[in-house]
Amino acid sequence: MVTVKPFKAIRPVPGLANKIASLPYDVVNTEEARNLAKDNSYSFLHVDRAEIDLAPSINPYDKIVYEKARENFDKMLKKGLLIKDNEENYYIYREIMNGRSQVGLVATVSIDEYLEGIIKKHELTLPEKEQDRINHMDYCDAHTSPVFLTYKANPELKKLLNSWMRSKNPVYDFTSEEEIRHTVWIIDDKSLINKITYVFKEIDYLYIADGHHRAAASVKVGLKRREQNPDYKGDEEFNYFLAVLVPHDEVFIMPYNRVVKDLNGYSESEFIEKIEEKFEVEKCNEGQPFNPSQKHTFGMYLSGNWYKLTAKEGTFNPLDPIESLDVSILQKNLLDPILGIKDPRTDKRIDFVGGIRGLEELERRVKEDMRVAFSMHPTTVEDLIAVADAGMIMPPKSTWFEPKLRSGLFIHGLS
Known part of the structure; x- marks a missing residue:
């Protein structure tokens, strides 16, 4: 049984939503945030990444950053850029x-439902990043991102x-710079409101997708x-936190591709020979990038050529929700034993490229600062639910x- 609760949102004044709404704090670094917000004093990045309004030398986890976030948040409230609803409402947020x-x-x-496991997770968290958000929420006295x-x-x-x-008119309707309609x-x-609250009580679990x-x-x-x-x-x-709840059949997951800095001492021919122990290797036609369309297949870009890799039978357990993931198959059968990447969380020789950037980004990285790239088939939402x-x-x-999800469209005050 899931508990959802309406709330009095703090949100942009009509007419400024498109200027205030910003990308989430965790998909842009400080430099990117500074560039995105430099010509937009309304951007919510001035709250979510407040270090952009301080000297570049400032540590983004310094106390002064959280104080600046609260200062900028208060300014937006005092200037009337953000308003707080008088009644507890639900809100619908559609993205196209x-x-x-x-x-x-x-x-x-x-x-409490997070602590009880009704809200299920599938990722580990890093203490430093947790503490950053704890400080940010405490100083702002609000959940600023869902x-x-x-x-x-x-x-x-x-x-x-x-x-x-x-049947109703929207309060906001705008298209962002990435051509996404909000x-x-x-x-x-x-x-x-009561009906929605009741229907959610018939749902067994919620699953954290992102955040x-x-x-x-x-x-x-x-x-x-x-x-x-x-x-x-x-x-x-403070007993509740801000969320956007999306049905599983509307969640869109893109691949998270990999690029690696070297071949771990192997020559190119030796490297391919090692891969062939666990994968079928097919060279693609010249100029044809390989974007995997089914599970257990991978693209590999090496020395200007694309290859299709197919995991051989017996190299993974198809019944295990973790071992059968493509990211696990690549890690267990190639990245670790051949390229020597034991812990992709900490190894500086590997980097990750979101699928939104396309295969061209993988080619660019290999030409500029990496040696080999791997294109992945996306993990499915059904995979995510099975793991959780x-x-x-x-x-x-x-x-x-x-x-x-844009930040700054909905803010949940803790007091």
């Missing part, structure tokens, strides 16, 4: 990318949300506030979600 629609319910969800959750699609919920979208509706009808650090940090901030308020009743805002249901952890960099 390349003609494909993703419809999410914006709500708050329970930190966690991306998914659930097994429910026909009744789809019907309710689609009916509202057809549309938001406010659900302020008490009867529909594991935000979720973990939100829970720890909530627990900290409980310690500070020992007489808490349970309905306080088994209580297991996915290998690093298994999923790349598109379109990205």
Whole structure:
């Protein structure tokens, strides 16, 4: 049984949503954020990546960065750039990318259900990144970016949300620079709010798609506030965190490709010979990049040529939700034993390229600073759910979600 709760969103004043909404803090580095926001004083990156308004030498985890985030957030509120709704509402957030629609319910969800495993995770978190978001939430007294959750699609919920979208005018409707259309509706009808809340109680689990650090940090901030308020009743805002909930059949996952700096001492012919022990290797026609269209196949770009790699039978366990993932097959049978990359989280010889950048980016990296690239078949949302249901952890960099949820459209105050 899943608990969702409406909330009083802090959100952009109508007319400025397109200028305030920004890419999530964790998909851009400081330099990229600074460039994106330099000509846009409204950008929410001034809150989510507040170091862009400080000297370049400042450590992004320094206390002064969180103080600056709060200062910028308060300025946006005082200037009326952000407003807070008077009533608790749900919100619908639809994104359309390349003609494909993703419809999410914006709500708050329970930190207790995260702790109880009703909200399931599939990734490990890094303490330093968790602490960064804990500090940011504490200083801003708010969840400034939503966690991306998914659930097994429910026909009744789809019907309710689609009916509202057809019959009501959106509060925001704009197209971002990446040609993604963002549309938001406010659900302020008490009867529909109650109905949505009830339908979610019939859903067994929620799954974190993206935002594991935000979720973990939100829970720890909530627990900290409980310690500070020992007489808490349970309905306080810090007991819930901000989320966008999207049905699993609308979640779009792109591949997370790999590039490696060297061949670990092998010559090119020796390298291919080693690969052939575990994979069928086929050279592609000249000038034809290989984009895998089915599981257990991989593209490899080496010395200006593309190859198709197919995992041989017996090299993985098809019944194991982790071992049968393509990222696991490549790691176990090639990256580790041949290229010597034991821990892709920490090895500096490997880098990861989101599928949104295309195969051309892999070719560019190999020509500029890498030796070999691998194109992957995307992990499916069904894979993600199977791993989470088994209580297991996915290998690093298994999923790349598109379109990205914008930050600054919905903010959840903790007090």
